[in-house]
Amino acid sequence: MKPFVSIIVPMYNVENYIEECVDSLLKQTLKNIEIILVDDGSPDRSGEIARQYCEKDKRVKVIHKKNGGLSSARNAGLKAATGDYIGFVDGDDFVADVMFNEMYVTAKQDDLDIVMCGYYKHSDKSGQYFPPTLPKDRVLLKQDLKQELKRAHETQFIWYVWRNLYRRELLRDNELYFCEDIRFAEDSPFNLYAFYAAKRVKAIDAGYYMYRWNPQSLTEVPYKPYMDENLIRQYRAKKRFYETFQLVEECEEDLQTYICKHQIPMLIANACAGQKPSKQIRRHIKEILTYPMVQSSLKKTSIQNDKLLSGQRLVLLLCKLNVPIMLEFFFKRKIAQ
Structure with missing residues (x-):
């Protein structure tokens, strides 16, 4: 029998977490599933552990591939998936036992293209709940989704593929895959296309997904040497979507405000987090301020923008004035706090 849901799990250096992840999938109350473990050339025991699960349960499949990044691993899983619906779970996270049953049943009952749920952000001490950022417990149609896309960055509903369940036909018919040249924040361009293509979407206010805060993960390490080029590629992918x-x-206003509110501070904070002399940091900040996406956003976003907090307005002003020395001081002070 064809599986109801295919669950794609990319793996890279997750040997300390992958067993809890896969165990949570094998415990799903929805039994007719396939679990696709994608070993993205991981140097640890992740691939070996995956093979052991494959031998124990026929629902588990393993793909071994050369390292190509998260997008590449997810794409390999998408090409292998055979289920009616597709979900994504990162190898260092885990899910509630009822997650895929509840989301699949909802999808079938309401004939949905995408189902969204809430998630818990887990640390060693506690778990904080984050509800869905779309209107909850009602079916959103094409015209509703077009309105939501106008504020996609403000509400951040395009963040994270792992809290969504996608109809496989939606992805297949629209040839939707992840951009493999984007290795940071790759979810949002994918979701822009997916939600635009969708005809019926619903958000469930329930925390089925357990996102593990891992200080060693790609998204959490203080300095990311690849951040600038990846955020530029992400911006270009989004621009292509809007233009298409x-x-x-x-x-445009939603995207430009987001860049000023989040991405410019992220870029400058990343520059200041590197172990470099101040002279090099200021040179890097000066370079950031020349990026076309930064210049466009600085030009089109007012300091009086009511979506900006006071600290964000100050950063915007310093960027407009082009004073790297003050920006370095501001962000190094924040990092030290």
């Missing part, structure tokens, strides 16, 4: 579907005018 003639949404530039409607969605």
Whole structure:
């Protein structure tokens, strides 16, 4: 029998977490599933552990591939998936036993293309709940989704593929895959296309997904040498999306505000987190301020923008004035706190 749901699990250096992850999938109350473990050339025991699970349970499949990054691993899983719906679980996370049953049943009952749920952010001490950022417990149609796309960055509903269940036909018919040249924040361009293509979407206010805060993960390490080029590629992918579907005018303010509110501070904070002399850091900040996506956002976003907090307005002003020395001081002080 064809599986109801295919669950794609990319693995890279997750040997300390992968057993809890896979065990939570094998405990699903929805039994007709396939679990696709993608060993992305991991140098640890992740691939070996995956093979052991494959031998124990026929629902588990393993793909071994050369390291290509998270997007590449997810794409390998997408090509192998055979289920009616597709879910994603990162190898260092885990899920509630009822997650895929509840989401699949909801999807079938309401004939949905995408189902979204909430998630818990787990640390060693506690778990904080984050509800879905779309209107909850009602079916959103094409016209609703177009309105939501106008504030996709403000509400952040395009963040994270792992809290969503996607109809496989939606992804297949629209040839939707992850951009493999983007190795940081790759979810949002993928979700822009997926939600635009979707006709029926629903968000469930329940915390089925358990996101593990891991200080050693790619998203949490203080300094990311690849951040600049990846955020530039992400921006270009989003611009292509808006241009392709003639949404530039409607969605430009949302994107520009987001860049000023989040991505410019992220870029400058990353520059200041590197172990470099101040002279090099200031040179890097000066370079950041020349990026076309940064210049465009600085030009089009007012310091009086009511979506910016006071600290964000100060950063925006310092960027407009082009004073790397003050920006370095501001962000190094924040890092030290």
